[in-house]
Amino acid sequence: MLDRETFGQITETLGRFVAEQLIPAEPAMAEAGAVPPGLIAQMAELGLFGMALPEEWGGLGLTLEEEVELLFILCRASLSFRSVLGINNGVGSYGILRYGSDAQKRRHLPRLASGERIAAFCLTEPDFGSDAASIRTSASRRDGGWVIEGTKRFITNAPEAGVFTVIARSDSGSRDHKGLTAFLVERNTPGLSVGPTDRKLGLAGSHTADVVFSDCRIPEEAILGAEGEGFRIAMSALERGRIGIAASAVGMSLRLIDEALAYAGERRSFGKPIGEHQLVQAMLADSEAEAFAARSMVLEAARRYDAGEPCGKQASCCKLFATEAVGRIADRTLQIFGGAGYMRDYPIEQLYRDVRVLRIYEGTSQIQQLIIARQMMRDGASPLRRQ
Structure with missing residues (x-):
């Protein structure tokens, strides 16, 4: 865990990078179908490819709670940026870090942390x-x-x-x-x-x-x-990864809400900004409430993970709720934009399509429901039952 001052400097630097470099690059990236190499190099320089890896292997040595806080910021930009580096911090490195031999760690982890290898x-x-x-x-x-x-x-x-x-x-x-x-x-x-x-x-x-x-x-x-540990390795990596995917959904939810707020303050109908109409306000409020709930869930699950507590069910709860929520928030945001939101002149059209996959990879929403319900049945009912 980093001291708060150092971590605060990292979050400020990342926030500026997202606002000044990543978000403005979204249209060109979508047109070219690839993240510009220069931006990949900058993300590597910021240490983003090694957020989750220990300092001894060249990473930032962040706790999961710290990592998800960075994802809340990073994922205000297109999720394509997170996808490029996400495997290095998740399922692509976790197995090596936890189960790999010393030789495997020495060979792969420093190069994954630096972004030299994907x-x-x-x-x-x-x-x-x-x-x-x-x-x-x-x-x-x-x-x-x-x-x-x-x-x-x-x-x-x-x-x-x-x-x-x-x-x-x-x-x-x-x-x-x-x-x-x-x-x-x-x-x-x-x-x-x-x-x-x-x-x-x-x-x-x-x-x-x-x-x-x-x-x-x-x-x-x-x-x-x-030999024979493959399923265990995969499932343990996915448990951690699902919290990361949920954090990504939170970051994009916050971006979508900001886009909706800005447009609702600018667009006028019936003589006033559309944000002053109650039905638009209801969509904004529902989105804010869902984003707040998802963010709180992700932070709580990350803290449990860092404390070494079992959190498979909690990871699935986060993944299920946050990814379903961002889908609803994207839909409301496009609705607030109206016809403009359906056009490629605005970023909403692209962001709307991007978030759809979050409900599919690293376990569909339906698989998360099965995991949650089966764990509930194993735990049983109790007036003292913890979430």
Whole structure:
């Protein structure tokens, strides 16, 4: 944890960077379909690629609470910017940090923290998304190492990634999560190829693609953690990542509310600013209340995580509520803008499309509902039950 003065300086610097550099670059980024390399270099210089990594590996050493506070600021700009560096701070580095060998940590973490190397996390496949126990990508022993065969789909940062965390089935006789193992596969490994960049509804600056493994041979030391621990590694990384996604939704909610407020003060109808009409005020108020609730939930879950308390259910609550809320806030904001909001002359049209994916990746809203309800049933009812 940083001292408050140092952390305050970081937040002020990031706030200026977002306002003066990232938000003005949104139209050009959307048009080009990529984050400008100069901005990526500036984000690396600010240490944003290593927010969540310890100082010993070149990161900022932030607690999760501090990290989400930075995400509240960073994600006022297009979520494409966060997506470029988010895997390095989340599912792409967490497994290495917690389960990796000393050699794996030395090889990968400093380069991930500096932004020299981009990470990707390969879980989803063409025939499954949420049902991780049905993974078909295989890993079989051969000649003192492993051979991976299969295809991963919708992999964020795949076109740029230098290292891939791959969850594969190492026990061909199993049909559940117990037969899964995690591997670290580097970009230049023969047998690894990346498909064409996907064409998406939003997040123009964030790239996804298929990752194909065909007779992809890796050494024994490429195993991350222990054989059979793949599902555990993936789920623990996703638990932390879901709080980060919720924080991203909060940041974008705040941006959308600011856009709605500014427009409601400028646009006039029936002789006065539309913000003075009660029905518009109701939409503004509902958005503010939901953003406040989501922000409070995220901070509470992050504090629990930092304290070492179980927070899988709380992470899912955050992910469910905050991502559903930002969808409603985006819809209200576009409604306040009216016809103008539907046009590309204003940023709302792009932001509206960008936020839609938040309800899908790192576990859909429906999967979060299942996680929450199942934990509730395990805990049971009690007048002293904590949230």
